[in-house]
Amino acid sequence: MNTLFSVNNVTCGYKSGFRIQGISFGVEEGSFVGVVGRNGSGKTTLFRAISGDLKLLSGNILLQGESIISMSLRERARKIAIVSQFIEMSNITAEEYVLMGRVPYRDKFQFMDKKEDVEIAHHYMNMTGIYHLRNSRMSELSGGEQQMVAIASALSQQPILLLLDEPTSHLDITHQIRFMNLVEKLNQELKLSVIMIIHDLNMAAEYCSSIVMMKNGQVITQGSPEEVLTYQNIEAVYDTVVVVGKNPVSGKSVVFPVSQSNINEVSR
Template sequence: MLKVKNVSFSLNGKKILQNIDFSLSAGDFLGIVGPNGAGKTTLLRLISGVIYPDEGKILIEGKDTRSFNYRRLALKVAMVPQNTFISFPFTVFDIVLMGRTPYLGRFERERKEDLEKVKEYMDLTGIWHLRNRKITEISGGELQRALIAQALAQDTPILLLDEPTSHLDINHELEIISIISRLNKEKDKAVVLVSHDLNLAARYCRRLILLKEGKIFSQGKVEEVLTARNIRSVYHLNALVKKHPVTGFIYTIPVSTQNGKRSEKRGRIHLIGGGGSASKIMKELIDRGYEVSIGVVNVFDADFETAQIFEVPCVVEAPFSPITHESYQKNMQLINTCQLVILCDVPFGSGNLLNLKAALWALRERGIRVVVHSETSIKKRDYTGGRAEKIFQDLIKEGALLAEKEEEVLSFVKDHFS
């Protein structure tokens, strides 16, 4: 139905889009995502025929959009723009009715079929009660719904949406996108959605194109495009990417921006954690520019997932498995590269007691400063019959710094490297 073939576009000598290549079939729901300035809106304008590419071709049903006149193109493609300003006081009904213009001759009046289409889509978008209101008197969200109704009334096989829900509250946002999704499935409409909302795009789109600096950085299925690595590369943002346990949809949670590069000059710190006890401190240290490693943690542990997000060196053990001697040795090797060890507020059982022994080894055998974060008494965290408490007390006796709050831990870190 639609083919974008090696399209490039420049404006005032600046390349906006380069070598864009993809196709769209009937029933496809394609999302275009990317940061500001990536070229998302420009790409939609090229597809809609408002502007033409400098290089490459855009084909609709095998024909170059350059060969289409306005009316013929409007029968194939409808677009909801990101921002529209209407100064003339048309009624809301008249605005939606304009979507039927391509079906009418020059002096032809609207037919019964046109009026029925308008009412159908005004009802569908929840604005029929606004039909006699002036478009200049309604809210931004109501105007957005009117423009969506207009595009739907145009009844084209291809629908382009540029941030269609940007002015809508969360209820109307889900309602409108659900309507479009239903029409996509029931009427085989091909939909292209530009959105800054990665979670919205992941929920409704079946394919994604991720743009970076005017080029396609990644395209494919949602789970192939929305990865922590891709988000980090394109948005310069660390994010958690998960599959929702109830809906089954991919969702992202921003964790932190990448403010500058990690600096060796600030020092290397090894964390001994588990069960999520190191995640917050890990993020804080990385945000402040420290090199961080962690071990030993189990695969799928919360601290393991945080380490994956930040690409932190990590000694891992199989899920729900005790620390092996091999992992213990690897942990000590990582510790040996650091200038400071932080023992986090983690419970100890027989399975992770070697982590506590690694902290004592660092202090006693290697002379590496150890900071012990202990908001909860070691007695309440010791599930080894007292063995963990004994090692813990040895740590304190031999000079480990005790911190009850995370703020104290970070203060010790600052003092150590100042």
Template sequence: MIQAEHIQVGYDEKIVIEDLSLNIEQGEIVSILGPNGCGKSTLLKTLSRVIKPQSGQVLVEGNPIKNIPTKALACKMAMLSQHNTAPAGITVKELVYYGRIPHKKWYETKNKEDEKLIEWALEHTGLSEYKERQVSSLSGGERQRVWLAMALAQRPQVLFLDEPTTYLDISHQLELMELIRAINQKFNMTIVMVLHDLNQASEYSERLIVMQQGSIKGDGTPKALINEKFLRDIYHIECDIDINPLTHKPRIHPVKTCRTHCAFNLMKIKGEH
């Protein structure tokens, strides 16, 4: 469904991604992982046309993404960033309606079909009772669900999520991840997300794309990719790994860093006291 062909992406003269190619199929849940600064968010933004590659191309259903009209692309894709800001005073229902805008002509106003889809999106994200509340009055986890409801109302084929669990407590993180998985299973919506939490990525993804220094160093299922050597090479950590008996997915238990300079600095600190 989405292809990247030999893309190079950078900011000014700094190259962040060089000669990267991948293919994402309809209905997959894909998590992009890797250390800070490896190009995860840059890749996500390039796949969603937020950033234009310096060379190479991104294709959507075989068509160059650069040639797809903005309105048509917005009917196919939705992108939720780490920081989503709602207009002051807007209610949940009003914000979710924004998801219908790409499907409407400039002169059209809200109609019964829009109302039906808004209610449907609110119901599937557990927000029906909050629809008249101002978005600013909600908790962080509730606000994230509002943005997901807006994306559902948009009815995209692909949903991009950039670190969706950032700033949420563990309960709201798990609630959001369960909702994302349910959306994928119920609507066959392709989910592509950047995550930092390795265990969440393992548990909720069918496929992991692991990056390091702007290149893909691993691409496969959690079970195929996650092992002690791979995590040592990519994240410089020593860890224990077991298998969740309920889901049969790997679970990672970090033990310590194996970065030499970190260990050296720790020894210096201990020696000073």
């Protein structure tokens, strides 16, 4: 496997003083990387660095060996697509929203959408199962549907790397699983590389091929879910007592929480 994307010794941060420091990790072609860590551990800051919203203070980020800092915004938009946690509640239709994903490919004086653009948009709307909602306004859709529209729009950018910023955090389990299955399908069938910030450690264990664990603006460890999601690592990073077991069907790790009274019971 070749390294598609690498973050090398990156430091960046905000005026308020918070910064991520000396972050390094690699993403292999076709992998599905989960980024985990407590709130405020720097996951979103890392994403802002990758998406170019935040200037790097040091280090570099390479995509296919090319620094993303030296790419134009347009060039970057053709290679990296981002789905954020929050979607602007604008008064536009789902189809219009998805078509916006074709903006990086639009010619300078192109006025109408090309036939090809519409076909690509419709293709991904079918794939994400939202084609029937194409004429609905974004603000009328449920949270889960909005996320699917956002994914379809990101796919229309035809990126080689998809960044997902906690897209499932406010969805119910039906939509969470549906969403994760879709991402898995994109990852496996389209060979699309994915980096996803994810709160639910069990989802991360079940779906990701590799996990980056962060704490206080630094990467604590990176590796396969089995390597990273040990009870020692989780207790160290989350400051919480857990038990790690195995999913009887998939064989992947499962993290069990243990309540304080049960801990007291055991230790008595």
